[in-house]
Amino acid sequence: MSAGAVAPPLGARIVAETRVVAALGRRSVRQAFRRPQFLAPIIIFPSLFLAVNTGGAGRAVDLPQFPPVNGFLDFQLAGAMLQSTMLAGVSAAIALALDIQIGFVDRLVAAPIARWSFVLGRLIATGVLGLIAGLWFLAVGLVFGAEIVAGVPGALVVLVLVGLNAIAWGTIGAAIALNSGSPSVAQGIFPIVFVILFLSSAFFPENLLLEPAKTIAEWNPMSLIADGLRDPIISELSLGPVLEGLGGIAIVAAIGAVLSARGLNKKLRSA
Amino acid sequence: MAAIEVRGLERRYSGGVLAVAGIDLEVSEGEIYAFLGPNGAGKTTTVRMLVTLLLPTGGTALVAGHDVVREAPSVRRSIGVALQEAALDPLMTGRELMLLQATLHGLSSEEGRRKGDALLDRVGLTQAANRRVGTYSGGMRRRLDLATALVHDPSVLFLDEPTTGLDPVSRIAIWDEVRRLNGEGTTVFLTTQYLEEADQLADRVGIIDDGKMAAEGTPTQLKAQVGNPHLEVVIAEGGSERAEAILVRFGDPIPARDGTLMVGLRRGAADVAPIVRALDEAGCAVEALELVQPTLDDVFVEKTGRHLEGAEEHQPPAGETAPA
Amino acid sequence: MTSGVAFDFRSTWALMRRAINEIARVPAAVIPAVLAPTIFMCGLAAVFGNLTQLPGFTTDEYLTFILPVGFLQGAAFTGAATGVNLARDIELGWFDRLLASPAPRGVLLAGTVLSASLRVLMPITLLMIVGLALGVSFPGVDGLVIAVLLASCFAAVAACYGVILALKFKTQAAAPLMQAGVFMAVLFTTAYAPQALLTGWLQDVARLNPVTQILEAVRQGFVGEVTWADTWPGLLALAGLGVLMIGFALRGLRRAGN
Numbered sequence: 001m002s003a004g005a006v007a008p009p010l011g012a013r014i015v016a017e018t019r020v021v022a023a024l025g026r027r028s029v030r031q032a033f034r035r036p037q038f039l040a041p042i043i044i045f046p047s048l049f050l051a052v053n054t055g056g057a058g059r060a061v062d063l064p065q066f067p068p069v070n071g072f073l074d075f076q077l078a079g080a081m082l083q084s085t086m087l088a089g090v091s092a093a094i095a096l097a098l099d100i101q102i103g104f105v106d107r108l109v110a111a112p113i114a115r116w117s118f119v120l121g122r123l124i125a126t127g128v129l130g131l132i133a134g135l136w137f138l139a140v141g142l143v144f145g146a147e148i149v150a151g152v153p154g155a156l157v158v159l160v161l162v163g164l165n166a167i168a169w170g171t172i173g174a175a176i177a178l179n180s181g182s183p184s185v186a187q188g189i190f191p192i193v194f195v196i197l198f199l200s201s202a203f204f205p206e207n208l209l210l211e212p213a214k215t216i217a218e219w220n221p222m223s224l225i226a227d228g229l230r231d232p233i234i235s236e237l238s239l240g241p242v243l244e245g246l247g248g249i250a251i252v253a254a255i256g257a258v259l260s261a262r263g264l265n266k267k268l269r270s271a
Numbered sequence: 272m273a274a275i276e277v278r279g280l281e282r283r284y285s286g287g288v289l290a291v292a293g294i295d296l297e298v299s300e301g302e303i304y305a306f307l308g309p310n311g312a313g314k315t316t317t318v319r320m321l322v323t324l325l326l327p328t329g330g331t332a333l334v335a336g337h338d339v340v341r342e343a344p345s346v347r348r349s350i351g352v353a354l355q356e357a358a359l360d361p362l363m364t365g366r367e368l369m370l371l372q373a374t375l376h377g378l379s380s381e382e383g384r385r386k387g388d389a390l391l392d393r394v395g396l397t398q399a400a401n402r403r404v405g406t407y408s409g410g411m412r413r414r415l416d417l418a419t420a421l422v423h424d425p426s427v428l429f430l431d432e433p434t435t436g437l438d439p440v441s442r443i444a445i446w447d448e449v450r451r452l453n454g455e456g457t458t459v460f461l462t463t464q465y466l467e468e469a470d471q472l473a474d475r476v477g478i479i480d481d482g483k484m485a486a487e488g489t490p491t492q493l494k495a496q497v498g499n500p501h502l503e504v505v506i507a508e509g510g511s512e513r514a515e516a517i518l519v520r521f522g523d524p525i526p527a528r529d530g531t532l533m534v535g536l537r538r539g540a541a542d543v544a545p546i547v548r549a550l551d552e553a554g555c556a557v558e559a560l561e562l563v564q565p566t567l568d569d570v571f572v573e574k575t576g577r578h579l580e581g582a583e584e585h586q587p588p589a590g591e592t593a594p595a
Numbered sequence: 596m597t598s599g600v601a602f603d604f605r606s607t608w609a610l611m612r613r614a615i616n617e618i619a620r621v622p623a624a625v626i627p628a629v630l631a632p633t634i635f636m637c638g639l640a641a642v643f644g645n646l647t648q649l650p651g652f653t654t655d656e657y658l659t660f661i662l663p664v665g666f667l668q669g670a671a672f673t674g675a676a677t678g679v680n681l682a683r684d685i686e687l688g689w690f691d692r693l694l695a696s697p698a699p700r701g702v703l704l705a706g707t708v709l710s711a712s713l714r715v716l717m718p719i720t721l722l723m724i725v726g727l728a729l730g731v732s733f734p735g736v737d738g739l740v741i742a743v744l745l746a747s748c749f750a751a752v753a754a755c756y757g758v759i760l761a762l763k764f765k766t767q768a769a770a771p772l773m774q775a776g777v778f779m780a781v782l783f784t785t786a787y788a789p790q791a792l793l794t795g796w797l798q799d800v801a802r803l804n805p806v807t808q809i810l811e812a813v814r815q816g817f818v819g820e821v822t823w824a825d826t827w828p829g830l831l832a833l834a835g836l837g838v839l840m841i842g843f844a845l846r847g848l849r850r851a852g853n
Contacts, residue, residue: 007345008377016377023374027363034362040771048778055797056787057643072794103358110322111375112347191627191634198638213641 020113024121029128031095038095041087041190042133047140050080053203060204067205069234074146077137078230079202081162082222084133086193089169092126093186096177100267109268119178119260123170130166134159146233154232161229161245168249171256178263202226224248272336274300274427274458275321281329282316290316292482293330298460298475300426303453305473306462307567309579313482314462315355318431321460322352335427348376351420351457353413355431361405365396365415368404369422376423383422390418394448410441417448428452430461434468446472466567466579478571485574490567497565497573499539501525502546504532510555517549536562606698610706611713614680628672632665632718633725639664639787646788653789654818662726663814664786666742667806669718670711670750671777677711678757678773685765690851700848704758704841711754712747719746731817738816741826745813748833749806753777755840762847780806805832 008016032038050073058072069075096119099105108118138148138155148154176186197203199213200222209217217223228245231238275298282291291313298304306314319325321334323343332339335349359368369391373383391400394414399407404415413433420428430449434442449472453459463469469476470490478485478493486493499522506514511532518524518534521542527533536542543562550557571579636658644657654660684690693703727733734742757773764772783800784807785793793801801807812829815821 007348012377019374023371027360027367027371030367031360031362036768037770040775044771044775045778048775048782052782052787052797055794055800056782057646058794058797059649059788059792060643060646063645063648099360102360103354103356104360105358106324106354107352107358107372108375109324110347110350110352111372112344112377113375188627191631194631194638195634198634198642204642208645210641210644 017114017117020117021121021124024108024118025124025128028092028095028122028125032091032125032129035095038091041091042084042129043136046080046084046087046133046137049083050076050137050140053079057204060208063208065205065208067234070147070149071145073141073144074234075205075230076203077141077146077233078226079197081134081137081158081229082165082202082226083193083197084137085130085162085166086169086197087190088126088129088133088166089171089173090176090186090189090193091173092122092170093173093176093189094183096122096174097181097183097186100177100181101183105267115264115268119174119264122174123167126170126173127163127167131159131163133166134162141233148233149235150232150237154237157232157237157242158229161225161242161249164246164249165225165229165252168253168256171253171260173256175256175259175263178260178267181267196220196222200226221248221251225252272300273297273333274302274335275304275460276333277321277330278332279330280317280320280327280332282313282320282325283328289482291320291327294479294482294484296477296484296487298458300458301453301456302474303449303459303461303472305469305476306460306479307464307466307469307476307571307579308462308479308485309464309577312479314464314479315431316482317479318354318429318460318462322350322354322429323347348423349426351423351425351428353416353420353428353430353433355435359404359407359412359415362403364401364403365391365407366400368415369400369419372419373422378423386422390421391415394418395444410437410444413437413441413445414448417445421452425457427458427460430459432462432464435464442468464579466571470567476567478567478574480571480575480577486570493567493570494565497569499536500562500564501533501535502543503527503559503561503563504534504546504550504557505530505559506532506550507556507558510550510553513553514550514555517553517555518546520549521546603699603702606702607706607709610693610703611710614677614707614710614714628676629669629717629721631672632669633721635668636662636665636722637725637729643787646792649788649792651789651791656731658726658729659731659817660814661786662722662731663742663810663817664781665722665726666719666746666813667749667781667810669722670715670746671753671781672774673711673715673718673750674753674755675757675770675773675777677707677754678759678761679767679770681707681758681761682765682767682769685761686767694851700845704755704844704848707758708751708754708844711750715747715750716743719743734816735821737821741821742813742816745809745829745833748837749809752833752836752840753780755837755844758844759840759847762844762851780804781810784810786810805836808832 007013032042054073054076060066061069061072105118138158142148150157173186176189180186199216200220201209201217202222206214206217206223224244225248228241228248231241275296277294277296279293279295280291281289281293283289294317306317308314316325320327321332321339323339323346326340334346337345337349339346363371366387369387370380370383373387374380378386388397391397394417396411396415396418399411404412407415417430417433433449434445437445446468449459449461461472473490475487475489476493477487486496488496501522502518504514504518515524515532518532522535522537525533525535540562547557547560568579571577639661640658646652647655647657647660681690733739756776760769760773760776763769783797784804785801787793790798790801808828809832812826815825
């Protein structure tokens with residue numbers, strides 16, 4: 001009487017799994033737009049912070065050690081995008097933790113889908129949100145007088161890096177949610193995002209930071225990602241910073257993936 | 272082939288707590304099996320193991336012919352699951368959730384839409400289908416949960432406390448739906464703390480307490496095990512002692528509330544008429560008299576020494592006259 | 596007795612105590628609020644500290660310059676949190692119970708809002724401890740007292756703002772609006788740099804923003820001497836905002852039953 005008690009052939013299963021991941025991804029994106037308090041940290045707060053930083057510290061371009069830029073806004077865009085995607089990762093953590101709390105994850109575990117599909121669905125959604133944020137800040141920048149020195153190719157590079165960074169931080173978010181199962185723990189991570197960003201070159205050139213932030217920023221993978229995002233905006237496209245940016249993203253993604261896998265194993269079949 | 276076969280199933284949590292302490296049961300295809308027990312007895316833990324959400328720490332379980340540990344994906348393809356906390360996303364609409372569930376089970380979009388709409392209609396949610404689940408009442412959520420569990424035509428349906436917390440009308444609606452599903456051939460395994468539910472719905476009942484099976488059988492078999500019905504009598508002022516003396520001729524007295532006399536009837540309902548005549552001849556004025564058949568709670572009390580929680584809700588109010 | 600001044604005080608105190616008890620019940624929710632201003636202060640100082648090299652900057656110590664911003668930020672977050680808590684209470688139906696009680700609307704507002712004035716002392720204390728440890732010079736007793744009083748009152752004003760939004764939207768989804776509003780109020784000022792060094796558009800906004808006056812009044816003890824000339828604009832701005840916010844909040848409360 002059961003329609004699908006026999007396992008379908010491999011090809012059909014891959015197709016089905018892709019549809020599952022897409023469906024779960026669509027759901028996560030829809031969720032973000034249906035809960036304004038999830039969307040706000042991704043767009044509104046980084047934009048406000050961008051405005052304040054640009055307005056308040058804008059004269060920093062007059063400092064002799066400041067790297068050559070078209071304007072302080074051009075410098076700041078990378079930081080805003082970084083902040084946005086990191087917060088998107090934390091928001092995804094809260095959403096996943098809520099799913100766990102209301103038992104929605106049980107629905108997914110009891111279904112004949114691959115174990116990692118629901119995390120993958122959410123990661124893709126976070127990547128999409130990251131891209132949207134990247135587009136937003138590039139647009140905002142252009143409207144308010146910034147210039148993308150590397151032109152359209154540069155903008156594309158920026159968008160790719162932003163999307164990948166969002167996915168990397170999505171894995172961190174998944175790790176937080178799966179290991180803690182609690183939305184309030186995930187919420188408490190927000191300030192830590194700011195700490196990590198302050199201790200990097202996201203908002204100000206590394207050489208102009210005060211100690212001990214300067215030394216920490218030299219080791220912080222977020223500095224690599226920030227510089228990689230920033231380079232196509234403030235100068236001609238070059239491979240070095242982009243590769244460094246990808247390297248930083250890979251480090252974050254690796255940490256997130258390992259912790260997520262551990263959390264996923266713990267979560268499945270144990271509660 | 273049995274739909275569900277469980278041998279020595281055990282679940283020990285870290286810290287040593289034995290939530291399920293080795294149970295055996297078997298559910299035939301096409302049966303409705305009720306797993307009855309108080310809160311904390313291990314019902315939900317057992318169900319979670321059977322639907323592959325939890326790993327057993329001992330014993331084996333086969334669902335639809337597949338091992339829950341080693342063939343979990345096959346089990347998942349054959350079962351429908353509606354758990355206690357209706358795991359619904361409040362931000363999604365009923366239809367969106369139904370379509371998602373269909374996709375999770377590999378149905379094409381068209382199939383999913385067709386079956387989803389049919390199921391929504393079946394549980395009476397067509398009107399509400401495009402509203403967010405967060406706006407649904409408790410009864411509506413349970414119905415949606417039930418409908419999503421059916422989208423892939425499972426052969427075995429698991430329902431964990433399907434009517435807990437529902438109003439009587441919603442409860443009856445769920446019961447009707449379960450009977451209908453069973454009529455179409457679906458095996459139903461449900462857990463409940465309401466003996467009325469087990470009594471009304473189940474072909475067979477398994478009573479679980481403290482992680483162990485206390486009894487198993489059809490409702491009639493179980494109740495017959497406990498023995499005979501008892502009589503509850505309320506006598507007007509002055510006649511109590513005489514009445515007591517009469518009643519003990521027909522069976523053992525049972526401790527009861529003040530003012531009520533209770534006695535187990537050795538010959539069952541056949542004793543009612545003689546008792547009434549005897550009381551009448553002795554001049555005892557009977558204010559109330561009720562013949563109470565054994566309930567599953569009586570079975571539970573006999574096997575475990577305690578009442579089932581929830582049974583208190585169903586005590587008839589004192590003074591009600593029963594058909595003689 | 597369900598009327599009269601004594602009842603009002605008792606009710607206010609009881610509501611305040613409930614709001615404060617929430618902290619003990621859900622510490623995880625509060626810790627970020629207490630830590631955030633200090634994190635911001637240290638972070639901004641580490642990142643933008645070299646701004647003091649710009650000619651025209653009024654002090655050498657950036658940390659000292661932005662610590663007062665932390666005071667107002669703490670007040671702002673505490674106020675916004677009050678609004679979010681009220682929104683949650685409304686969603687849970689608990690607020691209906693308060694509305695149905697004989698307590699006058701002013702008492703309900705006072706109880707909710709004054710708890711923010713007290714709670715702000717937590718982030719402020721942490722700010723001072725960390726600031727002093729990192730070398731900020733003590734602002735003098737007069738400077739500190741003024742700063743704390745102004746921050747405390749600002750917390751109440753921010754809480755009124757939160758209450759207004761909570762009553763209007765009746766959902767926790769309005770939280771970002773509350774947080775964004777107070778964020779802009781505090782940071783679209785001379786927070787990062789003196790007026791003359793702000794970029795064009797922010798210069799204009801900061802000049803018009805009443806919170807700039809409050810910030811300068813809070814800051815005065817830290818960067819110099821406390822004078823009446825530096826204090827009264829802040830008091831006036833605070834009073835003006837207070838009257839406005841309290842007015843709207845009371846109006847919102849009176850309409851809440853409908």
